[in-house]
Amino acid sequence: MDGLIAEWSKRIRAAAAGGHTLHIRGGGSKDFYGRAVTGERLDTGALRGIVSHEPSELVVTVRAGTALAELEAELAAAGQMLAFEPPHFGSGATVGGMVAAGLSGPRRASAGGLRDFVLGVRMLDGRGEVLRFGGEVMKNVAGYDVPRLLAGSLGTLGVLLEVSLKVLPRPFAETTLRFELGESAAIEQLNRWGGQALPLSASAWADGVLSLRLSGAQAAVRAACASLGGEEVGAQEAAAFWLGVREQTLPWFGLDVGGAALWRLSVPSAAPALKLPGEQFIEWGGAQRWLRSAAPVERMRARAAELGGHAVLFRGGDRQSEVFQPLAAPPLAIHRRLKAAFDPAGVFNRGRLYQEF
Numbered sequence: 001m002d003g004l005i006a007e008w009s010k011r012i013r014a015a016a017a018g019g020h021t022l023h024i025r026g027g028g029s030k031d032f033y034g035r036a037v038t039g040e041r042l043d044t045g046a047l048r049g050i051v052s053h054e055p056s057e058l059v060v061t062v063r064a065g066t067a068l069a070e071l072e073a074e075l076a077a078a079g080q081m082l083a084f085e086p087p088h089f090g091s092g093a094t095v096g097g098m099v100a101a102g103l104s105g106p107r108r109a110s111a112g113g114l115r116d117f118v119l120g121v122r123m124l125d126g127r128g129e130v131l132r133f134g135g136e137v138m139k140n141v142a143g144y145d146v147p148r149l150l151a152g153s154l155g156t157l158g159v160l161l162e163v164s165l166k167v168l169p170r171p172f173a174e175t176t177l178r179f180e181l182g183e184s185a186a187i188e189q190l191n192r193w194g195g196q197a198l199p200l201s202a203s204a205w206a207d208g209v210l211s212l213r214l215s216g217a218q219a220a221v222r223a224a225c226a227s228l229g230g231e232e233v234g235a236q237e238a239a240a241f242w243l244g245v246r247e248q249t250l251p252w253f254g255l256d257v258g259g260a261a262l263w264r265l266s267v268p269s270a271a272p273a274l275k276l277p278g279e280q281f282i283e284w285g286g287a288q289r290w291l292r293s294a295a296p297v298e299r300m301r302a303r304a305a306e307l308g309g310h311a312v313l314f315r316g317g318d319r320q321s322e323v324f325q326p327l328a329a330p331p332l333a334i335h336r337r338l339k340a341a342f343d344p345a346g347v348f349n350r351g352r353l354y355q356e357f
Helices: 002-018 068-077 095-101 146-150 183-194 218-228 235-247 297-306 329-342
Strands: 022-025 040-043 050-054 059-063 118-124 130-134 159-166 173-180 200-206 209-216 231-233 261-266 279-283 288-293 310-315
Touching: 002 022, 002 040, 002 118, 002 159, 050 068, 059 068, 068 095, 095 159, 118 146, 130 146, 173 218, 173 235, 183 200, 183 209, 183 279, 200 235, 209 218, 209 235, 231 235, 261 297, 297 310
Parallel strands: 022 040
Antiparallel strands: 050 059, 059 159, 118 130, 118 159, 173 209, 173 231, 200 209, 200 279, 261 288, 261 310, 279 288
C-alpha cells in the first residue's frame, strides 16, 4: 500500500506544479452528486481492506477504497452496524466515497449523521503529503476538526486514505407501523411523537401514508406498538421498504414528473407544508423533504430559506450551475481558507462543491 500512496503523492505534486486537476473517484456510485467535475481521474479503489476492527471498543479502521458492502458485512457478523445507514447508490460504493459524500440514511434523525461517527482520518493533501488527524476515540481537538470537515467535502480537500469510524450494536428488535395521514397531519404527529420517550429510528411519508420504524429492546418496541397503534408491517416487507428508502429504489424515486429534478430540502422538523409544485417524500421526522419538481431554482431556495432551511439539487437539473445552497460571505471565506490550507493549487475535484473551488 505504501507504494500506491507514494505513486499518488507523485501524481499530486506533478498536477500542482503543472496547474492540472485530479478527479478523485472511488466506485463512482455517487458521480451524480454535486457539480460536474473535470480532470484526470485518480481511482482510489485499489487502496482497500479493513485495517482493524475492535468489536468491544465499537471502532473500525478501514482503507478508503474498501467496498462499503464489505465493511457492513464485517460489522454485521459482529452484531454491529454503521448507525447512520449510509446509502450505497450502487454496488461500487466505497468507504471513501461514503465519507466524501457525507450522506446519511433513514436512521439519521435518531442516531446522528455520518460526521458524528468519524473518529480519525489519514489523507493526502494538495502538496502530496500524508497527514493524520484524530484517532480511534471521541475527543476534542484544537483548531479544525478535520475528520468531520472531510465528511461531505466531496474530495475537494484531499485524498482520503484511511478512516476510523465509531460503530454501534444492532438493535435487538425492530417493527414498522403504518398510518394513513395527510402531509400536515403527519408532520404534526411526527413532532408530537418526537417529544415522547419512544424508540423511533426512522420515518417516511408519501402519498398519504406514514411509515414509522421502532428499534431497540424487545419490551420497549412492544410497548411503543401498543401505545401508537397503526398497521404492523411484516418483517421482510419492512426491511425491503427501508432499504428502498435508503437506496432511493422505491417507485416514488423513479417518478417521471415532466423534466423534474430531485431536490432535497433540509428544514426544521416542525416547518409547515412546502406548498411547492411536485411530488414529495418526507423523512427524518419532517426535517428532510424530498421533492420532485420542475419549479425554478430560485423558487425552491427562496421557499427553503423562508422555512428556515436550505435546498440542494440532488439529482438531475443543471449540474454546471450551483447545486448546493449558495454561501453567504462569512462561510464562503472560511471555505476558501480551508481549500487554500489543504489544496493550495486547487488540484482536487475542482468545482465539485462550488464554482469558487
